[in-house]
Amino acid sequence: MKVCKFGGTSMASAETFKGLKKIILSDKERKFIVVSAPGKRFKGDAKVTDLLYSAYDEKVKFGRAGDSIGEIINRFKEICTELKLTTDIEKEVREIEKKINQSTSPDYSASRGEYLAGKVMAEFLGFKFVDAGDIIKFRVDGSFDPDSTNDLVAELKNEKGGVVIPGFYGRMPNKEIRTFSRGGSDVTGAIIARGVDATVYENWTDVNGFMASDPNVVENPVKINTLSYAELRELSYMGASVLHPESIFPVMYAGIPINVKNSFEPQNEGTMIVKSVSGDTPIVTGIAGRKGVATITLYKSMMNNELGFGRRVLSVLERNGVSFEHLPTGIDTMCIVLSDSFLKGTEEKLIDEIKGKVNPDSIEVIHNLALIAVVGHGMAKSKGVAAKIFTALYNANVNIRMIDQGSSEMNIIIGVEEKEYEASIRAIYGAFF
Ligand code: ASP
Numbered sequence: 001m002k003v004c005k006f007g008g009t010s011m012a013s014a015e016t017f018k019g020l021k022k023i024i025l026s027d028k029e030r031k032f033i034v035v036s037a038p039g040k041r042f043k044g045d046a047k048v049t050d051l052l053y054s055a056y057d058e059k060v061k062f063g064r065a066g067d068s069i070g071e072i073i074n075r076f077k078e079i080c081t082e083l084k085l086t087t088d089i090e091k092e093v094r095e096i097e098k099k100i101n102q103s104t105s106p107d108y109s110a111s112r113g114e115y116l117a118g119k120v121m122a123e124f125l126g127f128k129f130v131d132a133g134d135i136i137k138f139r140v141d142g143s144f145d146p147d148s149t150n151d152l153v154a155e156l157k158n159e160k161g162g163v164v165i166p167g168f169y170g171r172m173p174n175k176e177i178r179t180f181s182r183g184g185s186d187v188t189g190a191i192i193a194r195g196v197d198a199t200v201y202e203n204w205t206d207v208n209g210f211m212a213s214d215p216n217v218v219e220n221p222v223k224i225n226t227l228s229y230a231e232l233r234e235l236s237y238m239g240a241s242v243l244h245p246e247s248i249f250p251v252m253y254a255g256i257p258i259n260v261k262n263s264f265e266p267q268n269e270g271t272m273i274v275k276s277v278s279g280d281t282p283i284v285t286g287i288a289g290r291k292g293v294a295t296i297t298l299y300k301s302m303m304n305n306e307l308g309f310g311r312r313v314l315s316v317l318e319r320n321g322v323s324f325e326h327l328p329t330g331i332d333t334m335c336i337v338l339s340d341s342f343l344k345g346t347e348e349k350l351i352d353e354i355k356g357k358v359n360p361d362s363i364e365v366i367h368n369l370a371l372i373a374v375v376g377h378g379m380a381k382s383k384g385v386a387a388k389i390f391t392a393l394y395n396a397n398v399n400i401r402m403i404d405q406g407s408s409e410m411n412i413i414i415g416v417e418e419k420e421y422e423a424s425i426r427a428i429y430g431a432f433f
Helices: 014-025 048-062 067-082 089-102 106-125 146-158 185-195 229-237 245-254 309-319 347-358 377-381 385-395 418-432
Strands: 002-006 030-035 163-166 169-171 177-179 200-205 226-228 258-262 271-274 286-299 324-326 333-339 362-375 400-405 411-417
Touching: 002 014, 002 185, 014 030, 014 067, 014 106, 030 106, 030 185, 048 067, 048 089, 048 106, 067 089, 067 106, 089 106, 106 163, 106 169, 106 177, 146 185, 163 185, 185 200, 185 245, 226 229, 229 245, 229 271, 229 286, 229 362, 245 258, 286 347, 286 418, 309 333, 309 347, 333 400, 347 362, 362 400, 362 418, 385 400, 385 411, 385 418, 411 418
Parallel strands: 002 030, 002 200, 030 163, 200 258, 226 271
Antiparallel strands: 169 177, 258 271, 286 333, 286 362, 324 333, 362 411, 400 411
16 A cells, blocks of 8 residues: 655645545555645745745734735635635634644644645545544654554554545644654655555655755756665755755665655656665666855874874764764864854854863864765775766866765765856766666
C-alpha cells in the first residue's frame, strides 16, 4: 500500500484537485493521502500558509486577524464551489479565525491550511479525514515524538477505505498544535509511510523529480532516476529543495523507497530514492550548493600538539548556540565553516571568546562564501574525480577557498566566493554531464 503526499502547487486550485483525484483513483494501492495547504496558482499568488502566518501577525499587531482571513475564505470557497462540495468552508474559517484571535503562537494558525485542505480533499475523494493532531505527537519540549506517533499511525492500517491526513502539524501533550518547519508536510508523509509500513512513499510535487543540479542555475539539468538516501541527504541539506531535508529519516530506517513524482506529468517515473543504488551508477549523481556561508580560520604554531584545542573552540560555539557545517583542519590551522547568519550580531563576541579560550596566533573571518557539494557514490571507486572538478573550476577562472572530502567519499565540498557560485556550479555540471 502506498502513501501519497501532495505539495502546495498540486493542491492550489479546484483544477489541480481534479487532477489529483484521477491520480489517486487510478491505483488502488494509493490509500493514505497526505496534503499540503493550497500553494501558488501563478507567479505572485499567495500561499495559504503565508496568508495564515499573516493572519497571526495581524492578530499580534492589531488584536485580531484581518484581511488575510477574507483571502483564505475566497481561496477555499473557489475550490469548494467548483468541486460542488457541501462543507461550509466560510463557517469553518470563521471558527478558526476566533481561535487565531485567542492563540499565543503562530503554529495553530499556520497549520489550518493543511487542516482545511485535508477536510476538503477527504470529502472530494469520499475518503475518511483523520486529523494529524490525533496521530502526530510532539513532546513537552517541542521535539517530535516518534514512538507515540508510530503506535498511533500504525492503527490506520486497520482502516478499510482511503484516508486523508493533513501534513505539517501535530499536537503537544497540552493539546496545543505544533508545526514542523516550513515544507514539513514532506515529513508528515514520511512518518505516515513508516507507521503504516507502506511499500512506497510517493511524494507528488510540481517537478519531474530531482535534477542533477539547480534548474535556476543550470539550463535543463538531467533528471536523476535513482538516488540513495545518503545522496539525497547530502543534496537536500546543501540546497536541493525538492524534499524537506528531514523527511528521509522515518522512511530510511524502515527501508521504504521514496518516489518523487510530478502531479502535472503523472506518467513520468520521477526519481526513486532507495537504500542503495546498484548497477551502473554515474560517478557524480548531483551537484547542489548554497550561499550565505562564512569561515573562521585559526592559526597557531604547534596546534597539533595542543591537547583539547578543538574541543575548547567548539565549546565556545556550543555555548553560543552556533552549529558548524565543516571543520577542515591543517597541522597548525583549524577552519570552521558555518552559516553566515550565525555571525550576524555575535561575531565580535564569538571571536573574543575563542581568543580567550585558545589564544591563537591569528584568527581570520571570511564572509560571503558559498558551498558546493558534488555528490555520488560512484566517486569512491573512480579516479580523477577531484582532478576533473578542479580543472573545471580552474578553466572557469574560479578561485577555490576551501575543499573538504567527506570520509564516506561520496561527496566533495568546495567553498567559493558567493559571486562565483553560479559559474562554479555550471562548470562542474559541464564536466560531468
Ligand atoms: N504549507 C506548509 C508550508 O508552506 C507546509 C508544506 O507545504 O509542506 O511550508
